[in-house]
Amino acid sequence: EPEVTQTPSHQVTQMGQEVILRCVPISNHLYFYWYRQILGQKVEFLVSFYNNEISEKSEIFDDQFSVERPDGSNFTLKIRSTKLEDSAMYFCASKGPEQFFGPGTRLTVL
Amino acid sequence: AQTVTQSQPEMSVQEAETVTLSCTYDTSESDYYLFWYKQPPSRQMILVIRQEAYKQQNATENRFSVNFQKAAKSFSLKISDSQLGDAAMYFCAYRNYGGSQGNLIFGKGTKLSVKP
Numbered sequence: 001e002p003e004v005t006q007t008p009s010h011q012v013t014q015m016g017q018e019v020i021l022r023c024v025p026i027s028n029h030l031y032f033y034w035y036r037q038i039l040g041q042k043v044e045f046l047v048s049f050y051n052n053e054i055s056e057k058s059e060i061f062d063d064q065f066s067v068e069r070p071d072g073s074n075f076t077l078k079i080r081s082t083k084l085e086d087s088a089m090y091f092c093a094s095k096g097p098e099q100f101f102g103p104g105t106r107l108t109v110l
Numbered sequence: 111a112q113t114v115t116q117s118q119p120e121m122s123v124q125e126a127e128t129v130t131l132s133c134t135y136d137t138s139e140s141d142y143y144l145f146w147y148k149q150p151p152s153r154q155m156i157l158v159i160r161q162e163a164y165k166q167q168n169a170t171e172n173r174f175s176v177n178f179q180k181a182a183k184s185f186s187l188k189i190s191d192s193q194l195g196d197a198a199m200y201f202c203a204y205r206n207y208g209g210s211q212g213n214l215i216f217g218k219g220t221k222l223s224v225k226p
Contacts, residue, residue, distance in 0.1 A: 031212050043155070043201060045213040056213060089153055095212050099205070101147075101155035 002026045004102035006092050012108045013082055021077045021105045023092030031095040032075045034067065036060070036088040037104075043091065049075065082109045112137045114204050116217035123192045124225050130177075131187045131220045133202030139163075141207035144178065144185045145214070149199040158200070161185065163207070189222075197224045 005024045013019050025032050034046040047057040047067055054067065066078045075094075079086055087109045092102040113136045123129035135144070146158040161169045161178050168176050173193075177186045189196055202217040 033213060035214070037153075042218045043203075043214075043216045045215065048213050058213075091155060093155075093214075098157060098160065099212065099214060100157070103152070103154050106153075 004092055004094055004100050006090075006102035006105050008105060009103065010106045010108070012110065015084055015109055016081050019079050019082055019107065021079075021090050021092075021107070023075045023077070023094075023102055024073055025075055025092065025094030026096065026100060027073070029094035029096045029100075031055075031099075032067075032069070033093040033095070033099065034077045035091045035093065035101075037091065038085075038088045046077070046090075079107075082107075084109050112139070112142075112204050112206070112215050114202050114215050114217040116202055116220050118220045119218070120221045120223070122223045122225060123189070123196075125192055125194060127192055128188060128190045129192055129222065131189075131200050131202075131222065133185045133187070133217055135183050135185065135202070135204050137183070137204065137206075139206055143205045143207065144176075145203040145205070146174070146176070146187045147201045147203060147216075148196075149201060149219070151198075155201075159187065192224050194224050194226060197222055 007022045032049040037043045047061045048055045064080045089104040091104045093099045115134045142163045144161045148156045148158050159171045173190045175188045199219045201219045203214040
């Protein structure tokens with residue numbers, strides 16, 4: 001069964017460093033998403049991506065964040081200069097008729 | 111803006127019993143989707159069940175069923191014959207119908223414990 005995959009499963013970084021979180025969506029899906037979940041809180045929408053451009057983004061998705069689909073299979077989330085409050089689980093999702101989530105990347109900013 | 115509210119931070123059920131998790135939402139749209147996602151300790155988000163707003167019939171997936179009340183904007187999840195593996199966080203989610211506006215809006219979740 002096709003699935004969304006994410007790498008790495010856990011990323012530890014120092015405050016101020018750049019991180020790139022990677023996702024491989026389901027191959028025939030056209031819509032891609034990033035969500036984040038701070039520990040103990042609800043899942044929050046960050047950004048949606050369609051036809052090689054951002055289609056919608058939330059207030060959380062500020063200039064420190066960027067997304068791209070560099071090679072037609074990977075879908076990446078870059079955080080330019082990480083802050084302590086960026087520590088969270090980051091979920092990638094892709095949508096055909098349904099939205100399927102990847103297993104998440106746990107980002108820890110020290 | 112759409113909102114999703116889960117008023118039960120925690121629930122507990124005895125194994126083999128039935129439990130109902132509550133969810134209400136607010137929207138001005140007439141067409142939309144509603145979902146229940148399960149998040150076990152692994153933190154993977156797993157789709158449990160989906161309901162299209164235009165369908166009057168309540169969705170059912172094995173032991174999981176919903177009570178969708180469109181006028182009341184209520185979408186509760188019933189788990190029958192609860193199993194130990196059902197223990198998890200359950201999130202109710204809303205999505206507008208169609209197009210690229212497909213991002214999910216989640217409630218805060220209900221932590222379900224299953225007692226043996």
